[in-house]
Amino acid sequence: MHLSRRTVLTSMVAAAAAPRWSFAADERRILVVYYSYTGHTGAVAEKLRALLGADLFEIQMRDPYPLDMQRAAEQSKYELETGELPPLFDGLPNLSKYDLILVGGPVWWNTITPPVMSFLEHTDFGGRKVAPFATYVLEPAHYERNFAAQARSASLLSSLMISEFEVTERLADKAIASWALKNLPKDGPQAL
Numbered sequence: 731m732h733l734s735r736r737t738v739l740t741s742m743v744a745a746a747a748a749p750r751w752s753f754a755a756d757e758r759r760i761l762v763v764y765y766s767y768t769g770h771t772g773a774v775a776e777k778l779r780a781l782l783g784a785d786l787f788e789i790q791m792r793d794p795y796p797l798d799m800q801r802a803a804e805q806s807k808y809e810l811e812t813g814e815l816p817p818l819f820d821g822l823p824n825l826s827k828y829d830l831i832l833v834g835g836p837v838w839w840n841t842i843t844p845p846v847m848s849f850l851e852h853t854d855f856g857g858r859k860v861a862p863f864a865t866y867v868l869e870p871a872h873y874e875r876n877f878a879a880q881a882r883s884a885s886l887l888s889s890l891m892i893s894e895f896e897v898t899e900r901l902a903d904k905a906i907a908s909w910a911l912k913n914l915p916k917d918g919p920q921a922l
């Protein structure tokens with residue numbers, strides 16, 4: 731069978747561009763869960779979704795933080811100090827169909843942001859592989875250690891920590907891809 735040069739080149743480009751993790755839609759076993767206040771973690775979550783062929787779930791608060799950042803800061807500080815975590819919008823994801831769950835949020839007050847803490851409080855990962863990711867301005871500080879302490883029954887993979895600067899300057903794509911290549915199972919659902 732003779733294949734035209736164009737056909738060969740087209741299939742080569744398609745193969746090179748195909749994410750190594752993109753499974754058929756009905757076989758998806760990766761979930762990206764995230765909370766984002768100003769959009770940076772949301773942008774990372776969306777990139778992970780596209781790269782991995784994953785499903786996406788946004789953690790939403792029943793009463794979202796005020797848009798006034800000062801007030802949001804005060805409220806979240808109070809929640810962290812008192813342990814009175816904010817209630818979430820009804821309906822958490824059904825984790826039973828996933829083998830790998832990525833959980834992301836911004837670093838707030840050197841730790842996990844309260845809505846992500848609420849999510850963790852209501853979640854038992856049942857031994858599934860879990861990879862935390864976060865965005866920050868200065869440093870991730872205690873985020874990873876606290877996440878490990880709060881992610882119940884998680885088999886933890888290395889985390890992805892991305893600065894807000896990398897996201898806004900469009901420098902995050904390479905860091906996300908190399909983190910995924912290094913840390914996530916690569917051969918599809920059977921390797922998860």
Ligand SMILES: Cc1cc2nc3c(=O)[nH]c(=O)nc-3n(C[C@H](O)[C@H](O)[C@H](O)COP(=O)(O)O)c2cc1C
Nearest residue numbers: 766767768769770771836838839840865867868869
């Ligand atoms: C209330 C509040 C507290 C924050 N605390 C920290 C912090 O302790 N360390 C840090 O590096 N960045 C901190 N930041 C910056 C955020 O982590 C950073 O802007 C992040 O990329 C925001 O993600 P988002 O756009 O998904 O909400 C804080 C931001 C807010 C609003």
